[in-house]
Amino acid sequence: MKTFDNAMVSSHLNHVRIVMVNTTLPANIGSALRAMKTMGLSKLVLVAPKTYPHPDIDALAAGATDLIEQIEIVETLEQAIADCHLVFGTSARSRTIPWPLLDVRPASEKALQAVVQQQQEVAIIFGREDRGLTNEELALANYHVTIPVNTEYGVLNVAQAIQIICYELRMATLAYEQQDDNDAQSMPVNNQIDMHWDEPLVTQEQMQQFYPHLEKMLEEIEFLDLNNPRLLPLRLRRLFGRIQLDRMEYNLLRGIFTRVQALSQGKWKKSTDKEDQPHV
Amino acid sequence: MKTFDNAMVSSHLNHVRIVMVNTTLPANIGSALRAMKTMGLSKLVLVAPKTYPHPDIDALAAGATDLIEQIEIVETLEQAIADCHLVFGTSARSRTIPWPLLDVRPASEKALQAVVQQQQEVAIIFGREDRGLTNEELALANYHVTIPVNTEYGVLNVAQAIQIICYELRMATLAYEQQDDNDAQSMPVNNQIDMHWDEPLVTQEQMQQFYPHLEKMLEEIEFLDLNNPRLLPLRLRRLFGRIQLDRMEYNLLRGIFTRVQALSQGKWKKSTDKEDQPHV
Numbered sequence: 001m002k003t004f005d006n007a008m009v010s011s012h013l014n015h016v017r018i019v020m021v022n023t024t025l026p027a028n029i030g031s032a033l034r035a036m037k038t039m040g041l042s043k044l045v046l047v048a049p050k051t052y053p054h055p056d057i058d059a060l061a062a063g064a065t066d067l068i069e070q071i072e073i074v075e076t077l078e079q080a081i082a083d084c085h086l087v088f089g090t091s092a093r094s095r096t097i098p099w100p101l102l103d104v105r106p107a108s109e110k111a112l113q114a115v116v117q118q119q120q121e122v123a124i125i126f127g128r129e130d131r132g133l134t135n136e137e138l139a140l141a142n143y144h145v146t147i148p149v150n151t152e153y154g155v156l157n158v159a160q161a162i163q164i165i166c167y168e169l170r171m172a173t174l175a176y177e178q179q180d181d182n183d184a185q186s187m188p189v190n191n192q193i194d195m196h197w198d199e200p201l202v203t204q205e206q207m208q209q210f211y212p213h214l215e216k217m218l219e220e221i222e223f224l225d226l227n228n229p230r231l232l233p234l235r236l237r238r239l240f241g242r243i244q245l246d247r248m249e250y251n252l253l254r255g256i257f258t259r260v261q262a263l264s265q266g267k268w269k270k271s272t273d274k275e276d277q278p279h280v
Numbered sequence: 281m282k283t284f285d286n287a288m289v290s291s292h293l294n295h296v297r298i299v300m301v302n303t304t305l306p307a308n309i310g311s312a313l314r315a316m317k318t319m320g321l322s323k324l325v326l327v328a329p330k331t332y333p334h335p336d337i338d339a340l341a342a343g344a345t346d347l348i349e350q351i352e353i354v355e356t357l358e359q360a361i362a363d364c365h366l367v368f369g370t371s372a373r374s375r376t377i378p379w380p381l382l383d384v385r386p387a388s389e390k391a392l393q394a395v396v397q398q399q400q401e402v403a404i405i406f407g408r409e410d411r412g413l414t415n416e417e418l419a420l421a422n423y424h425v426t427i428p429v430n431t432e433y434g435v436l437n438v439a440q441a442i443q444i445i446c447y448e449l450r451m452a453t454l455a456y457e458q459q460d461d462n463d464a465q466s467m468p469v470n471n472q473i474d475m476h477w478d479e480p481l482v483t484q485e486q487m488q489q490f491y492p493h494l495e496k497m498l499e500e501i502e503f504l505d506l507n508n509p510r511l512l513p514l515r516l517r518r519l520f521g522r523i524q525l526d527r528m529e530y531n532l533l534r535g536i537f538t539r540v541q542a543l544s545q546g547k548w549k550k551s552t553d554k555e556d557q558p559h560v
Contacts (some may be wrong), residue, residue: 040430160443195462221540
C-alpha cells in the first residue's frame, strides 16, 4: 500500500473545484460532497441549484460539514469558472460539434499537472441530472471529459460520475507524489512536455472578453454575421479554448483585433514610419 | 475516445463475480447491480442477504433486469467462491493478521490478467455495511484489496466501493484490449489525448504556409516589422503550434488573413448585403 500525506494531497486538490449546474436533487449534492471529501477535494460550486439548502444534503454529506460551509452558490456558470485557467466539461454523449475529448484518467492527470506545475485553478463541470450540460455550457470548457462506460446500458448518474472523477484525481495526485519522491531518478511525468511559461495564463473571465472582441472584429470585416453566425463562434471557442493563452499572447491578439477594427472603420491608415509597432 | 467492443469487454468481465456478504440494505444491492452493468460485469452472488428480494433492488437497478435474474443466493462465503481460482477480499483498514495487500488498480489488472491469460474465475468479496468482512472471511482471499481514500475522513460505503472496483476492472479490460490491438507496435496506451475531430489536422507542411501568410498580413497592418520582428514570429509559432489546427480552422484563419489584407490594400470594402459570408 502506498503511504501518503493527506495534507499534501489536499493542498493540490484544493485547486480543483467541482461545479454542479442546476442540480435538482439535494441527495446528489450530498453524495458529491461525500465523494469529494473521501478523495481529498474541498471546493464545490453550485450554479443555480433547484433546491438549496436541504436536509438531504447534510444527511448524505455526514461528516463533511466543513465542505458544506465552503459551498459557493452562483447564478451563472461563467461566474463559477471566472478565475479558472483550465476547465473540463463532462459529457456522456458525442455532441454536435467535436471538441478535444479526454477519458477521465488522462483528464485527471492533465488537471493535476496544471495545478502542481503551473499553479492553475481547475474546474470540472457537471450538468443536470436529466440532460447534462448544454452545448453553450460545454463550449466554455477547454476539454470535454468522458467516463468509458458500457454504452449499451446507459450512463452514470451525476453523483457516480463525480465519485469516479474525484477518485481519478486522487490517484493522479498520489502518483505525482510518488514520482516526486523518486525525483532522484528524474522520471518524466506522463511523457508530457513540461511547458515553462514566461507569462501567466489568462483566466476564463478574461477569455469571456476575448471572444466578443474577436466576434465584433469579424463582424466588422463581414466575416461573421451575428444574426446568422452558424457554427463560427463555437469553432472559435473550440480553437482558442484548447490553447490556453498566456497574458502576452492575449494582449497581442486583442491588439491585432483592435488594429483591424480601426482599419475597417477608417480610423487607422498605413503610415510610412514604423514608430507605432507595439513592443512585443 | 477509445473505441471498444462491449461484447468483448463483457466476455472477460463475465468471469469476475461480485460477492456481497450479509448485506442489510436492499438499496446497496440495487446500486451494486447498476454499477456492475454500467461497467460490463454481470455476475452477483449474495451470501445470506438480510432482505431479499425487495422493491428497492429493482428500483435502483433499473434497466439491469437481466443481472437481477442471474443473481445467485448462497448460505456461506465458501459456497460463493467454491469454483473460483483467484479471490480478493476488500478491506478498509489494516487487520490483525498481515496479508498480501493491493491497491484497487493493480488488483484489477491482476484480476483481468488471470481471466484472459489463464481462464481463471475471479471473485471480489465485499463485507457488511457496518463492519466489513471478518478476519475468517478475509483469510479465504488470496489478496486483500483497498481503495486509497482520505483516511482522516472515513471510508466508502459498500455501493461506492463496488462502483470504483467495477470501474477499475473495466479500465483494465479496455487497456488490455487496446494493447492487444496494438500488439505489433506494442505501444503504451495511456495518457494520449483523444480528440474527435470532424476534420483532419493539418500537417507541418501546411503550417509552413500559414506562418508567412500570418506575418505578411501583420506586416500590412503594421503590427509586425519584418526587418525588426523582435520575438513576435516566435510567439506566433509557439501559440499556433500548440493548437494543432484542423483543416477547417486552418482555412477559416487563412480566410480571415486574406480578408484583412484585402481591406488593408483597399481591394475590399464593406458591403450592405451579407451574401459573401463564408460557409463555416
